[in-house]
Amino acid sequence: MYTSSLEQTLRRKIDFKTKPLGALGLLEKLAFRIAMIQKTETPVLSDPTIVVFAGDHGIASEGVSAYPPEVTFQMVENFIAGGAAINVFCRQNGLGLRVVDAGVRYDFSENAPIIHAKAAPGTANFLREPAMTDVQLAFCLEQGALVVHNLRRDASNVVGFGEMGIGNTSSASVLMSLLTGLPLDACVGRGTGLSNEKFARKKEILAEAIRVNGVQTDPREALRTYGGFEIAQMVGAIRAARSAGMTILIDGFISTAAALVAFRMQPNVLDNIIFSHRSEEQGHALLLDYLGAEPVLQLQLRLGEGTGCALAYPVLKNAVAFLNQMSSFEEAGVSGKTEEQRIEE
Numbered sequence: 001m002y003t004s005s006l007e008q009t010l011r012r013k014i015d016f017k018t019k020p021l022g023a024l025g026l027l028e029k030l031a032f033r034i035a036m037i038q039k040t041e042t043p044v045l046s047d048p049t050i051v052v053f054a055g056d057h058g059i060a061s062e063g064v065s066a067y068p069p070e071v072t073f074q075m076v077e078n079f080i081a082g083g084a085a086i087n088v089f090c091r092q093n094g095l096g097l098r099v100v101d102a103g104v105r106y107d108f109s110e111n112a113p114i115i116h117a118k119a120a121p122g123t124a125n126f127l128r129e130p131a132m133t134d135v136q137l138a139f140c141l142e143q144g145a146l147v148v149h150n151l152r153r154d155a156s157n158v159v160g161f162g163e164m165g166i167g168n169t170s171s172a173s174v175l176m177s178l179l180t181g182l183p184l185d186a187c188v189g190r191g192t193g194l195s196n197e198k199f200a201r202k203k204e205i206l207a208e209a210i211r212v213n214g215v216q217t218d219p220r221e222a223l224r225t226y227g228g229f230e231i232a233q234m235v236g237a238i239r240a241a242r243s244a245g246m247t248i249l250i251d252g253f254i255s256t257a258a259a260l261v262a263f264r265m266q267p268n269v270l271d272n273i274i275f276s277h278r279s280e281e282q283g284h285a286l287l288l289d290y291l292g293a294e295p296v297l298q299l300q301l302r303l304g305e306g307t308g309c310a311l312a313y314p315v316l317k318n319a320v321a322f323l324n325q326m327s328s329f330e331e332a333g334v335s336g337k338t339e340e341q342r343i344e345e
């Protein structure tokens with residue numbers, strides 16, 4: 001297999017740090033990935049930012065969530081006030097935060113510190129008709145890309161994507177099943193915490209929705225039919241961030257479903273994506289496996305909002321720091337392995 005000279009330089013740089021070969025585990029892989037994304041042996045993470053896309057879902061009126069749909073609006077108000085988990089973790093870890101109204105049912109005040117990109121006040125109920133029109137989908141893909149272009153212009157080179165949308169695990173599960181070919185039951189979970197009875201009903205409703213609207217295996221058509229405005233904007237944002245050469249952090253189950261759609265449209269997006277954590281939501285582990293992903297953290301989270309990204313970011317920072325700052329055996333005068341021994345292993 002062809003290995004570039006940067007790849008070789010990086011392997012050597014990591015292997016000759018003062019540690020047993022491979023002893024920094026996943027940190028070594030992260031440092032390598034980020035350096036390859038930035039095409040340099042001395043990567044820098046600048047202006048790290050979390051973007052939370054919010055949208056309402058027509059399917060939420062079918063009782064597929066443990067919480068009422070108005071929580072989407074209320075939680076965005078909470079993000080604006082600075083009181084949500086994502087606000088806390090961004091502050092703790094020195095991350096910027098942008099919140100996007102991709103399609104919340106109610107309107108925010110015009111001067112609220114959010115990005116106004118509402119496709120419509122919530123998607124249509126995909127138990128009866130496709131979630132969105134072609135025009136709405138195109139708008140969302142463009143808006144997501146625009147958010148990223150503006151971040152990049154402001155010198156950010158690492159971005160984490162999260163979401164807020166009551167009912168959106170339903171969209172994510174259907175997208176996962178259609179685009180991976182895995183059985184629906186393996187892709188549906190309890191979301192915000194459904195009871196056994198409501199969980200069984202959610203699975204029936206989603207199976208019925210697929211009977212009504214069809215087995216769409218084209219990623220764009222699947223997204224239009226079963227997606228959400230926040231998921232569609234994440235897809236546009238992920239593709240734009242790949243094109244802009246940014247390091248992309250993905251949050252939980254719903255964000256990973258957006259990454260799956262983006263991957264099916266443009267497989268090279270995976271080159272720039274780091275999956276921040278493995279969520280508790282049933283289906284996430286399977287989806288990560290499908291994508292060949294090795295998540296940074298496993299904290300039993302199932303919150304969303306980009307919280308996994310904000311928590312994983314310090315690990316990325318440490319990976320880059322060891323690559324840039326740690327001494328080599330030669331620099332520190334420590335006895336290491338010869339190049340031959342290293343390559344043999």
Ligand SMILES: O=C(O)c1ccc[n+]([C@@H]2O[C@H](COP(=O)([O-])O)[C@@H](O)[C@H]2O)c1
Pocket residue numbers: 064065066067163164165166167168169170190191192193251252253254255279280281284301302303304305
């Ligand atoms: O990120 C995850 O893995 C995750 C797992 C379960 C639920 N959520 C969050 O909960 C909401 C969706 O859950 P539900 O039950 O309303 O479909 C949405 O706002 C997500 O951010 C998020």
Ligand SMILES: Cc1cc2nc[nH]c2cc1C
Pocket residue numbers: 067071075163164165192303304305
């Ligand atoms: C309170 C609450 C906060 C959330 N944050 C993301 N999804 C959420 C769902 C609920 C219900």
